[in-house]
Amino acid sequence: MANIHTERLRQFQQLLAENRIDGYLVTRREDQCFLTGYFMDGYHLLIGRKKAWALVPKMLHEQFQQVAPFYNAVATDTPLAAAHAIISAEGLRRLAFDPEAETYASGCALCRKGFAEKGGLAASLRETKLGAEIADIAKACKIAVKAFAKLKPEIKPGMTENQVRARLQYLMDCMGAQGPSFALIIGSGPNSALPHHSTSERKIRDNEALLLDFGCKYNNYCSDYTRTFFIGKPTDEFKKVHAIVQRSHDAGIKAVRAGAKCIAVDKVCRDLIAAEGYGDKFIHGTGHGLGLEIHEFPRLNQKCDATLKEGMAVTVEPGIYLHGNFGVRIEDTVLVTKTGCKILTR
């Protein structure tokens, strides 16, 4: 049973040993999926240095055992009581939880039971992706790209943004997607100038911009992809702005490599747009990590002090937004390599 999840569990247990922790409670859904392969609300994991337990409601027990037979799965409707019984029986002494995953209420309850807070363990493993994870992200990216290629010639003035969204989702689902990786953004005309526009009933018109920012999940891993184009014959202003964003995007992609600072990649994209006079129209960060979640560590922005590592999957997505008129964003998901990056949305 040496699969990606047994490997990830082994790495996590290694971290527990290094941090002298005997038992760790994992309650964030994505961390659980990372360590089991099973993505579902409503179960808990208790990880020891040598053994690992899953505390699973009766209705999920059979499925859990099928997906992750390398756990001791206990069917229970009182997961914390079951965890404490295991802790007693196994003599686990140093117990910890993730202060970023528990609610304040649940964290306080754990502290009263002798747990200490220790964050960042799962996060430190999740930031770089291994083979099977990379393959899943790459597949999610391929689906997005292929669906877009199929959709683009179908888009006609008169269709609503919601109709385009429905069709795009259907194309991705038919290609094997598990559903959207976030609420798909279809921004037409002036709506393209809102970076996180809520896709609406607005009808697409002739001679205006159309921005599509979307992605899907494949085997629980996300993709993220944005293209902006013009319905009809592009205006000179659109062509100019699109070309600037394209150059900023290309320069950002070129700057991505293991060892580069996130802040430096952002600066490359931002400086190029600022030099063209649109500095105040680029109103978000350049990109973000992604994996089991659509937004993960690191951020490629003006504040993130992190350094890119081989195996990180990040987006590069500069944009220019002209209020009331149009916006342009161009985004690819890339895999960081030793010497540069591999564009996965290609």
Place this chain on the structure above:
Amino acid sequence: MANIHTERLRQFQQLLAENRIDGYLVTRREDQCFLTGYFMDGYHLLIGRKKAWALVPKMLHEQFQQVAPFYNAVATDTPLAAAHAIISAEGLRRLAFDPEAETYASGCALCRKGFAEKGGLAASLRETKLGAEIADIAKACKIAVKAFAKLKPEIKPGMTENQVRARLQYLMDCMGAQGPSFALIIGSGPNSALPHHSTSERKIRDNEALLLDFGCKYNNYCSDYTRTFFIGKPTDEFKKVHAIVQRSHDAGIKAVRAGAKCIAVDKVCRDLIAAEGYGDKFIHGTGHGLGLEIHEFPRLNQKCDATLKEGMAVTVEPGIYLHGNFGVRIEDTVLVTKTGCKILTR
């Protein structure tokens, strides 16, 4: 601007006055949407007894102001610093946060800044729905029902569960849905015996059960609906089990009314199934509240001590699961009324 969200904000401010709180930080996305109408990651609300502020990233500022002009919206990339500046300037003294919404880490940071924990305020308002909210849930239910009616005759042996899911989602999206309210469950044959089956590449076969548990979002509100039927000529065993679940479901619906205990509704459904000898095959609760989230207070199960109130939207969904063979679940979303309930998935 007297809409549902200004009304909900006014009710929330009333609760602040009753609890002698001057400023409350709202960070749970669904609570924010409840109080603003704007569903989006990445912003914060600070609610005072008379005024209300939104701390919004630059890239969301324009949209936020369009959707919720009754807030003082501050464009900021440092929301907590901005909140503290407002707290100082306005002289807000008694500050509180929701211990179920903040992470342990963020809750501890707020405690160090003089905030106290006070949970349940938004939850107490969200448990009963008002006019516009009921209309949105009803619309989400209608879409699910209509999509199912259109889909059912299209389902043929040889289609995969994923293909059925893709088609069902597309039909709902074309009817105005905003996307799924949860990961749609399409369980064929033995997969129907797994209550939370993960929809798969399994091909539907002739002469087996098919369970569809699904819903959509409309204007951010959820629906939830399950039907189980047989592909081909139903076996006697399927007919028998389906009839028992149907009677359990119908008895549960009859038991729902304002003033009924959740535990009593569960008991009606459970006793009926147990009397037929399938008590140990009904391995989950009878239902749950829903609204902006697919699972909300209250739960209709063997533990929830709550009493149903007029205006609650809940599901009734008993089931029988025969391991390795088939399962049957029948679910409707209903609105609790003074004298009974109204089935919204009809």
